[in-house]
Amino acid sequence: MSGSAGDNGSGPRSRPTMRDIAAQTGVSPMSVSRALRGDPGVSEATRAQVLAAVKAFGYQPNEFARQLRTGGPTHVIALVVGHLANPFYAQFAVGVERVAAQHGTRLMIMSTNNDLANERQVINDLRARQVDGVIIVPATPDHRHLAELGGPGSPVVFATTPPNGVEASSVIVDDFGGMRELCGRLLAAGHRRIGLLRLNRAMWTGSERFRGFAAAHAEQGVRFDERLITEHAGDSHWAMRETRRLLRLSDPPSAVIAANNLMTIGALRAVRDAGSDITLAGFDDIEVADLFQRSLTLVTFNADQLGERSAEVLFERQRPRTTGTGDGERRPSGPPVRDVLPTKLISYGEPLRAP
């Protein structure tokens, strides 16, 4: 039970509810609800009494609660990301938000910190809140628990990682092709010992980017040295230490590839500290890479565009329902799609050169 009518004094109050209004006016919660909806079955006298109590309590007639009851659209979509601190997600969110705004819909962002328990809790929050749709960057490789993320009326789009064990649309990046192109260019320039700071192999991006690295080597008949490949979830401190270790090997690599933006930052710090002119490359764009005043080649894609496309796919999944009250109820439509965004190599400073 919420704070009773007696709480309505000068002290702090808890959130007033429809029951408070009902208790105050002596009419049933159902009639309060009807009065607020403008239901003609409620007398003018009762309506006036209810409105006076609503005003006295500072009660907010809850449009959202009404939507929950009727199952209509809430005009809010959710974006579930891994780490808030990675600037990739910020750019991605900007793209999602732009398209959502075009559809008169607001964006709500929640983070999982790439943790399954957090992801489950966020899912519960979202189910309860019944958003109109969800764009998710999944935290773990198995997605069966995401099957009914937003409920049957609330489509889900997977971003950066295709769904595994569940049917849903996805918008991903050409992780394989981008890494294959980058690594192929390094090999073509004459590099034979290429270090790789790779992402966790259980992650889609981790396994795809590694597959591109291996494919480029196979295509040019070069065997890679396993000792130059090291694996991590991908943070800059770890990447700095690992790059330092690679530089100190008796037979060091002539080039190092970092498999994501944060690892590229760490690798840059290690080569700066070592005064090394090793060839450095990375996956993901870095907005201020032009200011590093050091040669660096990046496999880039437009994170903003990835967000836009994910939101477009989400809204395409919803088809306004023309029957009923005309309130624009939406429902998923058509088979799942998988969109793949291309990547582009960008060199800052000198382009990729021979060892």
Next chain:
Amino acid sequence: MSGSAGDNGSGPRSRPTMRDIAAQTGVSPMSVSRALRGDPGVSEATRAQVLAAVKAFGYQPNEFARQLRTGGPTHVIALVVGHLANPFYAQFAVGVERVAAQHGTRLMIMSTNNDLANERQVINDLRARQVDGVIIVPATPDHRHLAELGGPGSPVVFATTPPNGVEASSVIVDDFGGMRELCGRLLAAGHRRIGLLRLNRAMWTGSERFRGFAAAHAEQGVRFDERLITEHAGDSHWAMRETRRLLRLSDPPSAVIAANNLMTIGALRAVRDAGSDITLAGFDDIEVADLFQRSLTLVTFNADQLGERSAEVLFERQRPRTTGTGDGERRPSGPPVRDVLPTKLISYGEPLRAP
């Protein structure tokens, strides 16, 4: 009305509601609700019938809707920020999220794009969703429309900007002191013509940082040249153009201060393109400033800590209510507080030097 029971075929469905369950079972929505709550007034037979229909429809007994009715805590707080693309907000959110997690509470982020109309819409979303509290970086100088942001049971904390026209707690940065210290150091080093890329004067941070600039000049008896001061909401492209203009003046400044992180990035690009060795300084930390390989002094504060502190103040505002059902209803407590985070000067490369 939502999809009727007849929709429960093989085709796509809209979100099932309690009314669907009621229609299917022939009991009233109120009784469905009672059955799901485990109300002893509902017969076992009815409960079994309701649960079977719930299963058939894939209906989610809505815990959140229950919370809305009872006014209990939702274990979700909201963070309302200006621009998602500014890395400051990402770091800030990480701090908020950490403290929220310690309180078993999830974080929901929404953005206003520093636009009043957007801010109003986000406020409506939040009122409807009745979060347990809101941390807001306000979009505009007048905050009266934010007075009852989360409703009376849902405290609000202003971050980076103190409330104006409304009573609320706030956690802000020592904008005045930080800029005064930076500018004082430049003057002490002998700089007499200091350019300033300032933020919009209607913003708290804009006016406070400018006040620090002016105070340092007054304290050292130096008059600043208005022609070296230029004002903007603060983006990097604008800052690049303005810095270029300052460098080309017949009597250019010997030092330039950029009043936020994005403007510092723009100024860095302009001085790099011009090959200028002008003294450059900025407000806000830049995570990769050590990689720019150029002398740069920054007024820094810990955005993560600003987020933590804002969340701590928010949770301090809530006092578990021990009377009632023991469901831990919370309510604001005590007078508003204002916390001010200190700043710290950090020099990359050479420390501030004479012109």
